[in-house]
Amino acid sequence: MSQGTLYVLPTSPRSFILEDLVKYYKLDIKISDEKDERYQHYFPLGKTPAFIGAKGYALTEVIAIARYLFSLVPADQVKGVLGKNGAQYASILQWESLINQEWIGAWVPTFYLAVGKAPFNKKVNDENLAKLNTIGGILETRLHDYTFLVGERITFADLFAVAAISVALKTTLGAPFLAKFPNINRWFKTVSQSPFWNGRFEGFEAVKEPLTFTPPKKEKKKETNAAAAADAAPKAPKAKAADAADEAGDEPAPSAPKPKHPLEALGKPKNPLDEWKRVYSNEETREVAIPWFWKNQYDAEDWSLWKVDYKYNDELTLTFMSNNLIGGFFNRLSASTKYMFGCLVVYGENNNNGITGAFLVRGQxxxxxxxxxxxxxxxxxxxxxxxxxxDKEFIENMFAWDKPVEVNGEKRVISDGKVFK
Incomplete structure (x- = not known):
């Protein structure tokens, strides 16, 4: 019997540190990035990570969840990861708390400002960057005298700190931060190579040019006619506001469902989606699920198939941000869960990627x-x-993610993606 479910936002350091803990110690815990009805019942604030045990034991806050997960690991396997005595255990909690509250608390505003989620405020931005550098100085001093944050071996304090610092090195701090703090650079390289991560940081490189705020380009109105011009003006700002929220890794709450979905007027389809979603989730995609889809699910009278492409690929930067963008879009589509199924993927690499996918939709x-x-x-x-x-090949590839995407005649590798189900 499973020991519980861990709900995560995969690109968040608070989440992926717990994911890797579960995987490294082979805990019998389900990992989910979908906020299902059980999640909504236990966690009305919508925060991740979150944990629900087999008997309804519910937890939020990353440090608390980590300690509970460690309690499920045999003591001889934990060894010194949580320290060898009470003093070291307390020190580990101290560093975790500093990173969780102060470091992440300062980094998030710099990121939000850089990507446009919050109106740019130079004073706020400079204050938070200064705070990150102050914390960097504290870590640098400590690591001048010690190999790791607590003594001379890796503890969970090091693992947790590396997770949090990694996203800053990929965004608003980058290589200049490591150049300024050589002891942090040495320590980060050592800890990120730990078997704990199972290769997560293989080939990791801090960005050479940190993300900074760039004023949005003004959209040129179409001059075909007044109606078209009025149509064009509101689209881009609305999209960018939502996109910035997604790229920041902070999922907005789902849109409030309409009292009655317009697709209810079509009545019940011959083949509802529930069984297809079960097959897709539990069977081999190419070998079982896709043949089942064509034989048992797709009916051209009840359903239509659509290729979905993001319009502003030239504005995408890091692949994990693009994947967050998809996650936010799916979250806002939650009112239509009963009426469609689909996959969106991120193809390409950092600063040269795009979003495409395929959807099965009720009606035409x-x-x-x-x-x-x-x-x-x-x-x-x-x-x-x-x-x-x-078209059939494209649909199957979007469901399977096992072949490159062809874009303008060029083969592009799929780097990430999400399933709407």
Whole structure:
């Protein structure tokens, strides 16, 4: 019997440190990035990470969850990760608390300001960057005299700190921070190579040029006619506001569902989605799930297939931010869960990536399913024909993620993605 479910936001350091803890110690715990009904019942604030035990024992806050997870690990396996005595254990908690509250608390505003989630305020930005450098100085001094934060071996304090610092090195601090603090640089390289991470930081490089705020470009209104011009003006700002929230790794709350979904008027389809979603989640995708989809799920009278492309790929930066953008979009589509299934993937690499995917939609029009999300107009929709080999191949590839995506005649590797189900 499973020992519980860990709910995560995969790109958040508070989440992926717990994911890796579960995987490293082979705990029988389900990891989910979907906020299901059980999650909503226990965690009305919508925070991640969160944990629900097999008997309904519920926890939030990363440090508390980590301690509970360690309690499930045999003592001989934990060894010195939590210190060898009470003093070291207290020191580990001290460093975790500093990083969790002060470091992450200072980094998040710099990131929000850089990507436009918050109105840019130079004073706030400078104060938080200064705080990060002050904490950097504290770590640098400590690591001048010690190999690790607590004594001469890696503890959970080191692992937790590396997780938090890694996202700053990929965004608003980058290589200049490591150049300024050589002891942190040495320590980060050592700790990030720990078997605990199972290769998560393989090939890791801090960004050479840290992210900084760039004023948004003004959209040029179309001059075809007044209606088109009025249409064009509000789209980009609305999309960018939502996109910035996603890239920051902080998932907004789902949009409030409409009293009655317009697709209810179509009545019940011959083949509801529930069984397909179960098959897709539990069976081998290519070997079992996709053949099952064509045989048992897809009915051209009840359903339509759509290629979905993000319109502003030239504005995407880091692949994990692009994946966060997808996650936020899916979150805002939650009112249409009963009426569609699909996958969006991120193809390419940092600073050269794009978003595409395929959706199965109830009915023959995509608009009623997608317009529950305020940023749906940031995407372009093209109807697919399953009788065409090239369209069928694209759909299967989007469901399986095991082959490169062809974009403008070029093969692009899929680096990440999410499933809407």
């Amino acid at each position: 029009d995509y608009v009623p399913a997608f317009d529950v999300a305020p940023d749906w107009e940031s995407y372009e929709f093209t109807k697919l024909d399953a009788s065409k080999p090239e």
